[in-house]
Amino acid sequence: KHVACEVPAVTTLKEAWDVINTAERTQRHCMMLENCVYDFFELTTLNMAQQGLFGDVLSAKGAYIHNLEPFWKYYEGNWRLKFNQENRGDVYATHGLGPACWVLNIHRGDRMEYLTSMDVPATSIPRFMKKELGVENPVVKNGEMTQTLIKTALGKTIYLEHNVASYRPYDRMYQVIGTDGFANKYPNEGYALRPTEQNLKAVPNHEDLKSHDYVSDATRDELMKKYQHPIQKEIAEKAKKVGGHGGMDFIMDYRLIYCMRNGLPLDMDVYDLAEWSVIGDLTRLSLEHQSAPVAFPDFTRGAWKRIKGLQLHFAK
Template sequence: MSNNRRDFLKLSGITGMGLLGAGLSGFTPEQLNQVHAQSQRKHVQRFNMSGFAAPKMNVVRVGVIGLGMRGPGAVNRLSKIEGVEIKALCDLRPEMVDKVMKSLEGTSHKPETYSGSAYAWKKMVDRDDLDLIYIATPWEWHTPMAVYAMEAGKHAVSEVPIAITLEECWQLVETSERTKKHCMQLENCCYDFFELMTLSMARDGYFGEIIHGEGAYIHDLLDLNFKKGDGYQEMWRLQENYRDGNIYPTHGLGPICQIMDINRGDQMDYLTSLSSNDFHMRAHAEKLAEEDNFYATYATKKYRGNMNTTVVKTKKGKSIMIQHDVSSPRPYSRIHLISGTKGMAQKWPTEGISSGHGWLKEEDMTALREKYTPEIVRKVGEMAKQIGGHGGMDFMMDWRLIDCLRNGLPLDQDVYDAALWSAITPLSEWSVANRSNSIDVPDFTGGSWSNNSPVDITLAGGGTTGVRV
């Protein structure tokens, strides 16, 4: 182990629990003060990871950590992508590892397994025959595992959110720049079909100059948040709802940021955030506790408000709205609204595009889909729908990741995107706690945003990776 990695372990407290659990009870006043201090931090970029392309690798050797809710699906998808070798699997619970191993029977993948300890993953990451660490664990482990992986010479990708504090966001940026290893947040919604089409349209100037964008995560998860087991080890997802802010911004925000060239031509300047009161979570916990004493502790907690609305102003004077509500009885929506000087698009409640006062007719929408469906969808879209993962967007995300690594291409999402999109949570929590006062959004790019190139969704130089159906 290098001296750098020893220093990291010593300073971060990762060998104990010093870095873990920060997001499970809501920030204290002292932690909120730290958020404000970290928001003012100025970054001197050591190496620009935007547009960075690692050396080509014909075979991508993967280790997966976390086999609860998201990990098994990731293993299944990766097993079907040409040029992937799943070398190692890790989960705290041996039975989860055994279950995923059985799912790989009959394939060419024969991974070694790690389990039974909260730190078994470190032994796996320390192997010298892995290129990529795929992290699908509870949120509080994402940054520690990603940082450790990069320190060990591996590229790191993580389920969302990749960080829960601003300090973790800065850790990811600084480690990625120093090690020159990719650090990608696995924001699958950037690969949904309508989002990709509107990105293609924006690149062609269809909407004119983008003025405003809206994204959200509105999803009635009241019952699921309180469900025992089901992959949510020790009710970790429920406990994240003790934080009063936008705790899950990236699904709605990621596609909007790509379309608005955030980190690549524009940058967030400041935000303000407001939450309603909690009208459901505490009451639901109290009701459950009447029937099951298991919920007695949860019935005494203070939960986040039902609806959080966060508004961002960019350096170039544009605006973004992000909403979060997982406890109200509402239909699912990520909104995905793009408004420009020549037209607009909105995905929910129904897909629509407008160039004036009314929505385009279906025949016009069909023509637009034919013109603006990007290459990635034409190549693997139908196979993605068959393989699955939120309608296919999960598979397109994984396929694109592997194809970029195999062809030595920059990733669509870099460490600056990962840090910025995740930073919305602690920044919004500070704003909510301070009567919706505005707070600066840190520039994780160190000023390089003004010259970084926009995301390229073509398959130029890539698209060579096959799929094993």
């Protein structure tokens, strides 16, 4: 049977290869239910990038920054706290990495080649365990924050950050950096585009940096309307009414069923599942070896070179 599973779908390199080999041998889909690629800003920005609005996209950023201290007690059997206590690395990367990989066409003309990671000492979780759970001198393997840089085969970069411990506003950081434009989701959604030829003739003034600012809110709204992704045009209003993380869960489920019913390739394949999930294992290896570069396996076995860009399919 075809399979859809929660994130992260695997936690080790061996598990990733096992899933890929099984999917290839049985010719069955195995899709990870990564919802954040379907959020409204991410889909619109993806369409802008694919239409060339940002020029050549050179880099992207993603993160999972979510203070989980108010929630630790409510996970069954304390499983999530224990997972961060027992594992080191970016253990929950898919929400930030997925949209970044899509906009950079990862394994669709480019691939992640290697990464290097750094972290900082765990502070908040040990303090919580002592204060709230009565654990004396708790040992927590995962750092307070893990930061990772990924280099692609085409020389582009992805920045990732994981922090579920510090007192910070929720942030998935989504940024897209291109030669002609920039997109930023948090804390405020905005776009910055290369000035027109007329504006370029103005004499620069280092005391006035408005020319380097985001476009106005009105222009941003016009751009988001103009570049609304075809998926959004089809289902956005219903998704907002139904809800599920603002509607992106609904869009994710809808697209899975839509593609299956119409015999289309799924938006996310088993190679996305593997690449996005093994970040935890690869960052652990880097951290355990003084932030040494760690190579990504080529889960596609070279097929990434034959696909020219991400394409989301629709029935005719």
